[in-house]
Amino acid sequence: MKSYLLGVAASVALSGAAMAQEPFRIGFLSTMSGVSGVLGQDQRRGFDLALEHLGGKIGGLPVQVVEADDKFSAADAVQQMSRLIDREKIQVITGLVASNVLMAIAKPALAKGALLISANAGPSPLAGPGCNPNLFVMSFQNDQWSTGVGKYLSDKGYKRVYFMGMNFQAGWDHTKAAIRNFTGEKVAEVYTPVDQLDFSAELSQLRAAKPDAVYAFYVGGQAIAFVKQFAQAKLDIPLFGGNGLSDPTLFEGQGDAAIGLTLGTHWSAALENPVNKKFVDGFVKAHGRLPSETAANGYDDVLMLDAAVKESGGKTTPDALREALRKVKYASIRGDWHFNTNQFPVQNIYMEQVERKPDGKLGLKFLGIAAKDVQDPYVGECKMAK
Amino acid sequence: MNPMFRNTILVALAAIFAAAPWALDEFSLNLVTRMLIFGIAAMGVDLLVGFAGLVPLGHAAFLGLGAYAAGILTDMGLESAFVVWPLAIMVGALGAAIIGGLSLRSSGLYFIMITLAFAQMIYYVFQSLRAYGGDDGFALTRNTFAGLIDPYDSRAFYFLTLAITLVIFLLLLRVVASPFGVALRAARDNEARLAAVGLPAFGYRLVAFILSGALCAFAGVLLANLTGYITPGYGSWPQSGELLMMVLLGTAGTIWGGLLGAAIFVALSEVLSEVSDHWMFYLGLLIVLRVLLAGGETTKLLKRLDPRRRADG
Amino acid sequence: MTFSLFVEQVFNGLQLGMLLFLVAVGVTLVFGVMNLVNLSQGALVMMGGFLLATATKATSSYWLGLPLGIAALIVIAMLIELLVLRRLYARPHIDQVLATFGLMLMFNEGAVMIWGRDPVFMAIPAALEGSVTLLPGVAYPIYRLAVTIFAGALGVALHFLISRTRLGMLIRAGADKREMIQLLGVDIAFLYLMVFCLGGVLGGVAGMLLGPISAVTTGMGDPILILALVCVVIGGLGSVGGAFVAAMLVGMCDTFGRVLLPQALGAGTGQAIANMIVYLVMAAILIWRPAGLASR
Numbered sequence: 001m002k003s004y005l006l007g008v009a010a011s012v013a014l015s016g017a018a019m020a021q022e023p024f025r026i027g028f029l030s031t032m033s034g035v036s037g038v039l040g041q042d043q044r045r046g047f048d049l050a051l052e053h054l055g056g057k058i059g060g061l062p063v064q065v066v067e068a069d070d071k072f073s074a075a076d077a078v079q080q081m082s083r084l085i086d087r088e089k090i091q092v093i094t095g096l097v098a099s100n101v102l103m104a105i106a107k108p109a110l111a112k113g114a115l116l117i118s119a120n121a122g123p124s125p126l127a128g129p130g131c132n133p134n135l136f137v138m139s140f141q142n143d144q145w146s147t148g149v150g151k152y153l154s155d156k157g158y159k160r161v162y163f164m165g166m167n168f169q170a171g172w173d174h175t176k177a178a179i180r181n182f183t184g185e186k187v188a189e190v191y192t193p194v195d196q197l198d199f200s201a202e203l204s205q206l207r208a209a210k211p212d213a214v215y216a217f218y219v220g221g222q223a224i225a226f227v228k229q230f231a232q233a234k235l236d237i238p239l240f241g242g243n244g245l246s247d248p249t250l251f252e253g254q255g256d257a258a259i260g261l262t263l264g265t266h267w268s269a270a271l272e273n274p275v276n277k278k279f280v281d282g283f284v285k286a287h288g289r290l291p292s293e294t295a296a297n298g299y300d301d302v303l304m305l306d307a308a309v310k311e312s313g314g315k316t317t318p319d320a321l322r323e324a325l326r327k328v329k330y331a332s333i334r335g336d337w338h339f340n341t342n343q344f345p346v347q348n349i350y351m352e353q354v355e356r357k358p359d360g361k362l363g364l365k366f367l368g369i370a371a372k373d374v375q376d377p378y379v380g381e382c383k384m385a386k
Numbered sequence: 387m388n389p390m391f392r393n394t395i396l397v398a399l400a401a402i403f404a405a406a407p408w409a410l411d412e413f414s415l416n417l418v419t420r421m422l423i424f425g426i427a428a429m430g431v432d433l434l435v436g437f438a439g440l441v442p443l444g445h446a447a448f449l450g451l452g453a454y455a456a457g458i459l460t461d462m463g464l465e466s467a468f469v470v471w472p473l474a475i476m477v478g479a480l481g482a483a484i485i486g487g488l489s490l491r492s493s494g495l496y497f498i499m500i501t502l503a504f505a506q507m508i509y510y511v512f513q514s515l516r517a518y519g520g521d522d523g524f525a526l527t528r529n530t531f532a533g534l535i536d537p538y539d540s541r542a543f544y545f546l547t548l549a550i551t552l553v554i555f556l557l558l559l560r561v562v563a564s565p566f567g568v569a570l571r572a573a574r575d576n577e578a579r580l581a582a583v584g585l586p587a588f589g590y591r592l593v594a595f596i597l598s599g600a601l602c603a604f605a606g607v608l609l610a611n612l613t614g615y616i617t618p619g620y621g622s623w624p625q626s627g628e629l630l631m632m633v634l635l636g637t638a639g640t641i642w643g644g645l646l647g648a649a650i651f652v653a654l655s656e657v658l659s660e661v662s663d664h665w666m667f668y669l670g671l672l673i674v675l676r677v678l679l680a681g682g683e684t685t686k687l688l689k690r691l692d693p694r695r696r697a698d699g
Numbered sequence: 700m701t702f703s704l705f706v707e708q709v710f711n712g713l714q715l716g717m718l719l720f721l722v723a724v725g726v727t728l729v730f731g732v733m734n735l736v737n738l739s740q741g742a743l744v745m746m747g748g749f750l751l752a753t754a755t756k757a758t759s760s761y762w763l764g765l766p767l768g769i770a771a772l773i774v775i776a777m778l779i780e781l782l783v784l785r786r787l788y789a790r791p792h793i794d795q796v797l798a799t800f801g802l803m804l805m806f807n808e809g810a811v812m813i814w815g816r817d818p819v820f821m822a823i824p825a826a827l828e829g830s831v832t833l834l835p836g837v838a839y840p841i842y843r844l845a846v847t848i849f850a851g852a853l854g855v856a857l858h859f860l861i862s863r864t865r866l867g868m869l870i871r872a873g874a875d876k877r878e879m880i881q882l883l884g885v886d887i888a889f890l891y892l893m894v895f896c897l898g899g900v901l902g903g904v905a906g907m908l909l910g911p912i913s914a915v916t917t918g919m920g921d922p923i924l925i926l927a928l929v930c931v932v933i934g935g936l937g938s939v940g941g942a943f944v945a946a947m948l949v950g951m952c953d954t955f956g957r958v959l960l961p962q963a964l965g966a967g968t969g970q971a972i973a974n975m976i977v978y979l980v981m982a983a984i985l986i987w988r989p990a991g992l993a994s995r
Contacts, residue, residue: 033663033808035918038816041663069659074523074615079416079656086412100522104615107525111538123522167513167970168521189966192957193974194513194521195922197913200711200843201954208704224818224914232823232840232912234830253818253914289817441793488982491989495736495792499932500985506925507978514971623925627738627800634797664812670804677798678786 024061024309024316027084029077029105030095030120032069036220038249039097039294040069043120046291046298047095049282050306058302059309061316066090074104081105085112091318092117094301097294099123099142099170110134115318117325119301120294122344124173128378131342134318136325138304139297140266141344141376142173145242148349148370149215149264150181153240155370158213159184162206162237164226165217167191174217174242177377187211199226203233211237219244224253231257238262246354248290251362258354258362266345267296267334268352270366275303276333290363300333342382346375403548407541416612417656419544421649422551423608428632428644429558430601435630436639437562438594439574440490443498443626444505447485448599450512450621452478452606457526457616458518467529467537471607478603479596481508486595490588505626512618523617526610537611547608551645554601558641561597570594602629631673634680703836708954710833714843716950717850721905722920722927723934723942724857725898731937732870732894733788738799739779741924742806743899746775747906748915749810752821761824768907769900776899780892788891803921810917821910846908853901854943861939870894926953929977933984935991944992952976 028047030040044067051063066088070077084090093109096102096118103123109116115134122141126132153161161182165175171191179186187209190202206214214237218226223245230239239245243265246258269280269290279299283291291299307330312320326339337347349371357363407415427449434440455474464470489500518524528537535542561567572580573587580587610616619625628651635654636647654672658665722744729737750771755764783802787795823842830838861867869890872880881887906920913919930949934941956976961969972979988994 033659033666035916037663037811041816069663069665071659073619074617075609075613075619076659078613078615079413079420082413082416086416087414100519100617103519103522103525104613104617108614169519170522172516172520190961191966191970193510193970197909197922198711198715200714201708201957204704204707204711205958208701221818221914221916221919224916225912228914229912232828232842234838234840249817252820253916255820255822435793441791441796443796488985491985495730495734496932496936496990498736498792498796499928499936502925503929503932503978503981506929507975507982510974510978511971514967514974516967627797630793630797631800634793638793664808666804667808667812670801670806670808673801674783674798674805677790677794677801678783680794 021062023064024058025064025066025088025090025092026058026305027068027088027090027093028065028095029068029070029080029084029093029101030097031072031101032067034072036072036098038220039120039292040095042249042292043095043097043294043298045287046279046283046295046300047119047302048298049279049286049295050299050302053278053282054302054306058306059312059314061309061314070098070101072098072101074100077101077104078108081109081114085109085114091115092316092321094119094305095298096121102126106130106132106135113318115321117301117305119297122376123169124376124378127342127344127376128381129383131344131382131384133343133384134322136322136339136343138301138339138345140347141378142170143177143376143378144266144345144347144349144374145244145264146174146178146215146217147181147264147374148351149240149242149262150178152262152264152351152370153178153213153215154181154183158182160187160211160213161185162187162209162211162214163189163216164202164206164214165191166194166219166222168194170219171217175215178215178217180377182215184212194222196222197225199229203229203235206237207233207235213238213240216241216245220250221253224250227254227261228257240264243267243293247292248362249292251289251354255362256356259356261354262367263352263354264349264370265293265352266337266347266349267293267300268350268364268366269296270352270364271334271350272366273331273333273335275331279333289361296333303330303332304328306330340375340379341384342376342379343384344376344379346373348372349374407544412540415540415544417652419540419547419612420609421652422544422547422645423605423612424629424632424648424652425645426551426554426608427602427605427629428636428648429554429641430598430605430644431629432633432636432638432641432644433558433562433594433598433601435633436641436643437567437570437574438591440493440591440595441498441630442489442501442595442598443623443630444485444501444503445598445602445629446623446625447505447508447621448478448482448602449606449609449625449629450508450618451481451599452603453526453610453616453620454512454515454518454606455603456529456607456610457524460526460529461518461524465527465530467531467611470529471604474607475600475603478606479600481603482596482599483592486592486599490591490595502623502626505621505623509618509621509623512621518616521618523615523619525615526613528611528614543612547612550604550608554604555641555645562641566590566593634673635676703834706834707837707839708958709951710839710843710847712951712954713947714847714850714950715954716947717847717854718905718909719923719927719930719949720854720943720946721850721901721908722923723930723946724854724939725900725902726927727931727934727937727939727942728870728894728898730931731939733784733891735784735788735795736792736799737784737895737898738796738924739802739806740899740902740927741920742803743772743776743902744906744909744920744923745810745915745917746806747772747903748821748910748913748919749814749819750903751907751910752819752915753814755821765907769904772900772903773896776896776903777892779899780895784895785888785891807917807921816917819915821915823911842911846912850905850908853904857901857939866890866893926977929981933981933991935993938991938993941991941993948980949977952980 068080094117099121102121165171308324312324351367455477632647636643751768754767930945934945956973
């Protein structure tokens with residue numbers, strides 16, 4: 001409610017202050033409630049922090065953000081997309097934390113001529129045949145994190161790796177990409193249901209297989225349960241994963257079990273650059289903990305839009321923004337990256353490790369670049385219409 | 387109700403629904419279409435709740451079956467709604483025949499839980515369909531109508547849904563007033579007497595179950611077309627709970643209550659979620675209050691409808 | 700599968716079964732005595748997790764947190780019974796289903812309103828960390844063994860409560876002989892309150908036991924509730940013994956299904972059937988005995 005009313009209040013305030021300038025109206029469609037609500041909420045925190053850092057303006061224009069909650073449901077997402085486009089007359093929609101939601105709204109929203117900018121979800125079908133001139137994914141494609149992890153595992157000389165993941169599209173994308181980029185022996189490839197309670201049966205199998213290392217794709221509550229149970233099983237096997245396996249929203253829930261996890265990511269809170277420092281410090285000050293990867297994408301999204309609106313000379317129509325985004329250059333919190341021909345990022349994948357900081361809290365240690373200028377493997381299947 | 391008064395209301399309602407596409411923006415029109423679609427499902431559920439005295443907590447499974455059947459058939463290259471829709475509804479009816487056949491051997495609370503468990507089974511089938519996106523689901527290209535209707539025209543789709551809803555509503559009114567409907571209620575009120583005159587309650591209940599499953603499947607087909615996307619969530623158990631809420635929010639045992647309840651529910655969840663991220667709490671609170679404060683007609687009617695719990699209480 | 704791995708998986712299945720039993724027994728008791736279906740049992744599982752985590756944090760001790768958490772659970776269960784369920788006993792099933800469904804929504808979101816969206820931490824108490832050697836080559840986590848034993852002990856205690864005490868006699872008399880119980884001068888309202896608290900606390904304790912191995916988050920009780928309802932259906936509504944047998948069956952089928960089926964049928968099909976195995980078993984049992992295992 002707060003954020004929604006703030007949006008309205010902001011628009012009222014702006015209508016007085018900025019009579020001359022039409023506000024840039026952005027739809028923020030994300031998962032704000034329910035079990036996965038933490039993702040959209042953290043994304044919005046990052047988004048709002050960037051707006052604050054930019055003095056409430058994007059590309060010099062006053063901003064009006066209209067929030068919509070997709071409730072993590074395809075049917076609700078399509079309904080909310082229609083609210084933003086048909087009722088609010090908004091042509092630029094961002095947020096989009098969940099792949100199933102992005103998949104559901106992509107076709108109808110693009111048919112209505114809207115510009116979609118995903119600041120988190122990057123499902124493979126939309127990187128390949130489903131790519132579209134008005135669809136940008138500024139965060140990552142699912143395969144990218146684990147491409148880095150797979151290479152890292154090979155480089156570090158691990159011979160036999162056990163692969164596990166959640167049984168849905170993102171789980172398959174991530175896990176299979178890790179396997180593809182790993183040169184050693186795949187001991188097993190196991191997928192568990194998205195709502196599994198207990199991993200004891202799988203961990204017993206894992207122990208018996210005696211691998212050198214384990215790659216696991218788990219997110220949210222599943223990541224907490226898996227990481228805790230893995231640690232409790234005292235397997236003495238290093239655990240690797242993508243950024244979702246442990247992030248600052250999960251640190252409290254995972255506790256010491258997270259220490260030592262090695263994660264592949266397109267952005268790290270431990271990344272050293274002035275923009276990222278400003279973001280991380282600002283976030284910690286406002287919310288009392290490190291930002292998560294969704295918060296980072298929300299923040300970087302606004303920085304990117306700011307540069308794009310400047311590039312377009314203050315035009316915010318989908319056509320003008322599309323052209324501007326294609327050549328956008330800005331100081332990103334994750335270092336240099338650019339859009340590929342399928343309008344998904346080409347970027348470095350970093351490795352980070354969870355460790356206990358001197359102040360007693362969990363933090364992240366930067367390990368280095370696992371893979372440079374990674375593009376997704378689906379770009380060849382994208383025949384981008386002009 | 388005095389017929390004059392009733393006719394005035396009916397004419398007014400018809401005028402409102404006919405004018406809706408011109409009075410509303412596309413978002414609101416789609417919201418009304420959604421209300422009608424859930425109305426169809428809720429009327430189907432009401433047939434069981436209000437007339438057969440059975441409470442199913444798994445009818446979202448049929449919503450899902452209809453949607454998945456339509457989506458998969460369309461994906462296989464069948465595009466025409468005239469082919470896909472009847473087939474999808476038949477899939478729903480077939481599922482209902484099997485699940486109904488197994489669940490109707492029990493009654494009361496047992497029936498509630500068995501329908502829930504079977505619906506979970508179907509939900510996991512949807513989730514395991516890797517070719518159709520697994521848990522993420524898959525997109526559906528709207529079905530075509532041999533060029534008669536543009537499936538992407540919101541007004542046309544609204545009027546189509548409205549017509550279907552109206553036909554189903556009128557048919558259901560006839561069904562519950564027919565000898566079949568009388569037998570269904572007799573089975574609810576006194577199964578032994580019905581059996582004594584040589585009419586097995588099981589058969590009537592099974593037919594009602596299949597009919598209500600088919601209606602939910604029809605709603606699933608329409609919802610899949612409206613949304614253009616299908617996920618296992620269509621068949622999730624909270625969705626089954628929501629269907630029951632719709633029946634309760636309207637008035638059970640009236641058929642029109644399903645339509646009214648679906649409209650209230652869709653409007654309520656839209657308004658609540660626009661106002662607060664904690665909409666789920668307030669929705670829950672409203673439901674609890676609605677149940678606790680409903681001392682009126684609904685409860686009295688339903689109490690009469692449920693002889694089994696009086697029998698063991 | 701080697702013998703030692705087989706033994707380990709048997710223990711895993713036992714542990715899952717025991718947790719399910721604690722949740723299921725609450726549902727089945729409330730049904731047997733009050734003839735009421737309680738979908739808010741999953742919310743009590745979740746509350747158990749949150750309350751123990753909070754009490755442990757506040758007192759810095761798991762063993763102090765445990766009684767405090769249980770006390771808070773009793774209060775919540777009493778409030779649910781007094782404010783809502785009490786008014787529903789004479790109501791039709793649909794009212795019960797919807798009111799308890801509404802309660803579930805309220806608790807799930809209420810937990811977010813109180814504890815925020817970030818998950819809450821809960822660790823294994825220090826005394827129960829580490830693992831023991833069950834057989835040569837089979838190291839099993841002490842905590843999981845303790846969960847199995849504790850839940851089993853609760854089950855035995857419950858058996859004595861029901862078969863040997865006055866409260867138990869009244870529970871056994873159940874819904875069938877409600878009038879007779881009233882003639883005996885028993886305060887029915889009080890009996891119902893006790894039974895609901897007992898069932899609710901057992902569910903909450905399952906959540907407390909689950910907390911250290913799982914995630915304490917909103918909605919954590921919902922998947923357990925569904926599995927517990929399956930146990931109740933398989934076991935026969937109202938039957939505590941039936942719920943026990945069913946919970947063990949479900950625990951074993953789930954554990955071995957997940958391990959063996961993907962090996963036997965290939966990853967895709969095997970995993971799909973493993974997800975459904977519990978429901979397939981339920982369907983098979985219902986075809987054989989429509990009113991569950993304990994039916995006469």
